[in-house]
Amino acid sequence: MGTVAAVLLLWGVAGLPGVAAGDVVPVRLVQGQTAEELDAEAQRLYDRGIQHYQQGQFREAIEAFERVLTIFQEIGDRESEGTILNNLGRVYRHLGQYPQALEYYQQALFIRREVGDRAGEGTTLNNLGLVYYSLGQYPQALEYYQQALAIGREVGDRVGEGATLNNLGLVYYNLGEYPQALEFYQQTLAIDREIGNRTGEGTTLIGLGAVYNNLGEYPQALEFHQQALFIHREVENRLMEGATLNNLGLVYNNLGEYPQALEFHQQALAIRREIGDRAGESATLHSLGVVYYNLGEYPQALEYYQQTLAIDREIGNRTGEGRNLIGLGAVYRNLGEYPQALEYYQQALAIVRELGNRPMEGTTLNNLGAVYRQLGKYGEALDYLQQALAIRQEVGNRAGEGVTLDNLGLTFFHMARPAKAEQHFFAAIEVWESLRGGLTDDNKISLFDTIAFTYSYLQITLIAQNKTETALEIAERGRARAFVELMALRLSGQSQEEFVPPPPPTLAQIRQVAQEQNATLVEYFLVELEEKYGMVENKLYIWVVSPTGEIAFRQIEIADILNNASLAELVDSSRIAMGVRGRGLGVQPRDAIEIVPNPGTLAERRTSRLQQLHQLLIEPIADLLPTNPEDRVIFLPQGELFLVPFPALPDADGTYLVEKHTILTAPSIQVLELTRQTGRGDGETGGRGEVLVVGNPTMPTVQLLSGETLSLSSLPGAEREAAAIADFLGTEALIGDAATESTVLERLPQANIVHLATHGLLDDFGYGIPGAIALAPYGNNDGLLTAGEILDLKLNADLVVLSACDTGRGEITGDGVVGLSRALVTAGVPSIIVSLWKVDDAATAELMQQFYRNWQESGDKAQALRQAMLTTMQQHPE
Template identity: 55%
Template sequence: MPTWLRPLNFFTAILLISLEINPLLTPSVSFSASNVAQTTTDRKAQAARLVQEGDRYYYQGQYQVALEKYQQALAIYQQIADRQQEGVILNNIGFVYTELGQSKQALPFYQQALVIFQELNDLPNQGAALNNIGLSYSYLGENSKSLKFLQQALEIFREVHDRAGEGKTLNIIGGVYRSLGQISEALKFYEQALAIRRELQDRSGEGFSLNNIAEVSSLMGEYPKALDLYQQAITIFKEVNDFTRQSIVLNNIGWIYDRLGQYKKSLDFYEKALVIARNIKNLSLESMALNNMGSAYNNLKDYTNARKSYQEALEITQELNDPSGEAKILSNLGSVDDQLRQYSQALDFYERSLAISRKINERPSEGITLNNLGRVYNSLGEYQKSLELYQQALGIAREVKDRVAEGRTLNNMGRTVLLTGNAAVAEKYLFETINIWESLRPGLTDENKISLLETQTNTYHNLEYALIVQQKSEAALEVTERGRARAFVELLAAKYSETPDPPIQPPNLEQIQQIAQEHEATLVEYSINDFGGQPKLYIWVVKPSGEILFRQLDIQSFAPSLENFVTSTRQSIGVRGRSSIEVVPLDDSEAKNQLKQLHKLLIEPIADLLPSDPNAHVIFMPQGELFLVPFPALQDANGKYLIEKHTILTAPAIQVLDLTQKQRVKVQQANPKGLVVVGNPTMPKVTIKIGEPPEQLNPLPAAENEAITIAKLLNTKALTGNQATKKAILSQLPQARIIHLATHGLLDDFKGLGVPGAIALAPSGNDNGLLTADEILDLKLNAELVVLSACDTGRGRITGDGVIGLSRSLITAGVPSIIVSLWSVPDAPTASLMTEFYRNWQEKKLDKAQALRQAMLTTMKNHPNPKDWAAFTLIGEAE
């Protein structure tokens, strides 16, 4: 279960963005000296050649060599008293130092250049020098001085009608306002600059402006827009061979994935950025990448590498005299100690960071550090001081329009107020937080929604707790549903709808009651809440009449190892995964004891609320590790299995039931006639682990017999061996009414798709035979039932959005009812159970849930171990 706050999720990503200072500038006069008319004197010609060489090395990213060439040229121009070219080269030397991240060294060169251009009354070059002085002050954290020089530069460029210079200055001014936290002002200047760059067909300038607008978009939580703009920017920078800006954009993209909770993916982008920074010997970019890597490591709880990366970054920022960067890294170092509960060290780092941020008037950094300090005092039990710091941080977050910082501050305030016992005020803060979280999701991909929701789950749990302690259990159920499988619900709604991006709201109480009534089922929703380190299990029961009842119990004795207890219960009956290693079951009495313990935890508190009719439907909505519980096998105190007393289904969320029911109606209207029954295809070769050679999966002869038997029951022909190719089956799936796949199910994310799982079919031509969960997502199926009679097909990556795997993909593809297995299923009892299921469903006309229940009851007579009959679960619709 997530804790109330993972500090690095909260703090570090926000800190990073301020380091990514406006990578947008090229001085107007940079390298223009290479076009200076040549004279007949050898000295002037020699200087001009040196300038051309310097230009070439600069554009190749060899800044130190370029610097040497420019300095040699400068000496010559000073000797021959060519003041114009002396000014140009002074400016260019300053710019190389800027590129190297050494703004303090750059500033005097720009200032010397400005004196010369004023002496010569050279307005265009005065504008360029003023521009670069303003940039240097911005990098040094002196924003008021920066704006003063930049405004002078802008006036000059407009006076001489220099549109390129005007565009550059507008971009820099936007960057200064961004640093000051004045986001609306920043965006206004960035957009003006972009329009000019496009008007002039200035590709590099366009890339700079796109990058900066993307940065503002990401700060405002508009992640899809930001990612699109960054991709446009990096395409341009690759096109023009600009390695410096490629590194910066890679950092920025990594930062977005950091905020989305995809820390390994963000680390990959940061590492690429670091390689480029070191290749071009840019210390400022190296520091930025190291800082960001530290944050990714911190979020991954690799504190050793996090501290190491931060320390390296800090040394560079101190060497460069970069107070802005130093403040952020100090705060990040504090967050490592904070996470490790070393609060005195954390406070020291945070206080040092806050002092610097206030000195240079960098409001976003100040707000983040105040928030970090608030967290420490919260951990120390000083709630009033904590709230005062949070209030200050909230004001800044709203001032700089940082939606994520605002949401996380409100979450922290809600949590703190809740700890003081004021649940009503906490409720207000936490509802505000959830409204912000939900505003960040539109436009994101399914994968990004899932990872973002993982970072936000604690808010829903905090609010759930606040409502429960106020005796608002029904309102708490609405909140639980609001945070349950939201990405899945939105994905289903989009796939099932005939209009793009249909509006989908979480169900209110009346709609939840209506769903129970329409399904004529008892709905059971679980939530594990560990607020305040006192874990509780909340259970809501919604009866077919619409009546809602609530029970809760303390699970302190279970919670520290609830996941382990579920796993050990599965192992106690001999359950194993796809591995060929057989799990030795415990003796019968011990296995039954563990099944009884889970029954006592999950069923006994609500047993009196469940229907007495064994044919009545009970639909369980588990959470987290409870998805792996074998509900049919749970035993009451008298040794009776749950499946003997109830007809069981499962679903990720109540709202999913509403959507699958609507899809069932569509499937019935489509009335597909096809039947696809597959068993024991010629197995593909699979790479189980990266770096190891592929292995052919073991054949499943019993699955072939199962398929042949079921095909006869359905009056069709089974596809087996070489007939069961991926290509052949894909062509038949859209027309199929029933799909039965008796083959291996694979859990691993074979192609790095982010959606784990694959079904093993026979390879042919160029395909490898693996029908992945990602490919299934893109299908449009009309089947009323898919049965995955295979190993572990009901499992997958468990997230706050439910189980991400094959079942999720099939439901999204349009199938309202799925039967999957929760473990590797023995051959003989599976064949018997599946045959019984189809006989009950097709011949006896039972609904799918009742048919599966009767098949389990029949199978257990000959195979009494739950391992042999309790693996399968029906997800979705019973009819």
């Protein structure tokens, strides 16, 4: 009788550095020999056991293997008995029952040595290493792996050699020795591809992805995991599919894309519970706890951490236990329950030091330092944080290094040592910005939103030292970075691989932009920090840069003006009072309540709220703005301020800002400069002289994520507007069925003026619809021209008008407003006019006709729009 072939794949649990996180990285068992003369009943049972194992049906696999074991023991086939004992050990390890797994492996090792089965001996040594790895006993695991590797090479077992190299990579990954881990994984990948081992290849790709995730190299991490997921689904390996899905969730969590992270973790959890993978279930429960922790939903995080801690203690997973103690400590720290937090962290520190897990040790030391800082014990805080920083730099954990540098900066700030705080915040920003290379546009935005507070910390620290101009550089450095890089990439004509992003502008370059624009630049920065970030701040910073290069700074306490009200609430209520939903798709937040005040109070409320915004945003700098109403003022908002209708802000006397100034807005100074580099000024055009006007298309039906169907109403006022504009511009408007998405897409690149009067989508409110413009559906086109589709175009228009209320808003992120206006600018349009509040249909048509008339006469879009607004205000004072 010959020995029965072993199955290859298992996984292990490792600690992921960070606030408190978990990771699942796959490991492999070594293949044994093929059976030659096996009893038919034993072969049938063995095949059944293998099938159950591969499908994750571990209890059924145990039953089949135990029956095969009885047959081999009865007939005295010691070699095959050793193989079945090895397989039983493998299944019990998957169930997290490590003592039973060790017992079976030790029996298998004794038999294989007895019969001189060198290949089988190497298999079992490898698998014993896996158990000790799972128990967090890395020195013992390394010892068994080294023995297994020597035997595998001696007998020429390439599969076994690759498996052991993979597992060595996993140990070094958990020890934080990432270069060694990468070296072992690369050797494994070469062997897997050489021998055509698809399952092994997928396993190794997960390991590589996990290392790159911990190194903060997220594009590579996503790429390796996506490759692995494809392979494991192709070979129908549910066990490894679950591991890969969980790891993808970890990468998206690090990027701050929490909905995607939750989606991947929930998929992984379902698979792991379905197949009875206890250790994998524990790891995914912990990962879910981490996401809810990052979302600030601490009760849910506690629930997940408690569940996974119970599982890890039940199965003897010391690494998992340490990981969950870190998570529990982090939750109690953010709840302000510092004694409990310290207790959990100290328990975790003892475990991770016992295991020699350097990344988790760095995490625990960092978190201990954060607690002592919050307790005002700055000496202890610095001691722990310096230890954490040394470890994180040693193991190459860039994201962890950034976190610890932030904590050191905060500690020095609270110690009234702003110069040292500045040094560490600058270092943290350098780290965060190094993580952006190669990410997609969306991922860059998400990553920035998770670390934006570092820029706030640094500005507070600089202003505390009266370094207001350097703070302006940081304000500019911390805004619209993904937008800038996307625009610069388009302008460069280079491939993504060749492209080097432009550095943030210096003070000299900021002054130069003001001079070239011949405008006064007004840059706002909102500092809204909660206690969980180490300090409470609610301030508004304003810099005013004159065309002559002079820079002035003003600092405003928001609470003093708003009486502790929320700025976001004030902006939103102002927009509602102005009737901002005039031509939006009508999709409101699920919890929104529409309040219709009586007409007498509506105007009063609108004026009061807009005057409050004027008091906050304009009055502190009114003396710095030009006195000539034709001089340009370019506002550079941030956060909620992107939604402020600056021209409509009235002063205490009721005079609107547009009556005093010619107003433009932009997301950043650097975007202004890149727009100028398109080479088209106010009087120039880049298209072929065509005009595209669209009004009241045959409306599409929108399918919401909930399954609900939304029928869009017809807009006869928009049709009249489009007809009047088209007649004035000497063209024919696309109306009704003629305004199809395909026709508009075909004509957009050739047009130099585009006027769209139709429904526009504000944002998705969680319904899953991207920013879009409603057009007529036809054929395969759904009639929704999305921001994503616009980004794929190369436009030559000098001007696009979005005459649909709220069309241009989009989602507010640290990158500015991510919506249609951003997409159009990136696609090459230097100027966009967007409606921000409701205007009567007749007044809208008159306003736009007057604008085009003024523009034809003056060649200056900003002046033309201002004069058109003033004329319309006189004719329609309400």
